[in-house]
Amino acid sequence: MEGENLIKGKGKVDIIQMDGFDFAFNPSACDLCSGSCCCGESGNVWVSQQEMSRISEVLRMNCIDFMEKYLHRVGNWFSCKERVTGHGLECIFFQGIEKKCSIYAVRPAGCRTYPFWDHFKTCSEQVGKECPGIVVRIKNS
Ligand code: SF4
Numbered sequence: 001m002e003g004e005n006l007i008k009g010k011g012k013v014d015i016i017q018m019d020g021f022d023f024a025f026n027p028s029a030c031d032l033c034s035g036s037c038c039c040g041e042s043g044n045v046w047v048s049q050q051e052m053s054r055i056s057e058v059l060r061m062n063c064i065d066f067m068e069k070y071l072h073r074v075g076n077w078f079s080c081k082e083r084v085t086g087h088g089l090e091c092i093f094f095q096g097i098e099k100k101c102s103i104y105a106v107r108p109a110g111c112r113t114y115p116f117w118d119h120f121k122t123c124s125e126q127v128g129k130e131c132p133g134i135v136v137r138i139k140n141s
């Protein structure tokens, strides 16, 4: 990520800091998390045309079939469909049993850049509530 600053943990974890954000992120939290950023409340996961091509290629589908099966239109944009579960909604690409993304290597940009979204620059409390990987930013590092 642009502006990314890795803080080396003691031989284990890299904490990620980004310019302009008053929080840092510990990616190792994802190992124990049940995927809060992929399920729960409804939300849009935007997929660009380039991403559609890449994901459909990986899934060995033609782009039209891929769009019909996995995306829905929101105005001029396309977002991942969601499925209803016993505990809310989840992204159609989320594998609930294994708690992981089925297209992780080619996931959309919004998923790659989470939790460093511009929106969270001014409301870090919100992302802190949904993502257990949010940690207090280490000053002067
Ligand atoms: S909510 Fe945070 S810790 Fe959990 S999977 Fe998403 S990025 Fe990782």
Ligand code: SF4
Pocket: 037, 038, 045, 080, 091, 092, 093, 094, 095, 100, 101, 102, 103, 104, 107, 108, 111
């Ligand atoms: S595409 Fe993958 S990483 Fe992104 S919200 Fe869906 S399951 Fe999560």
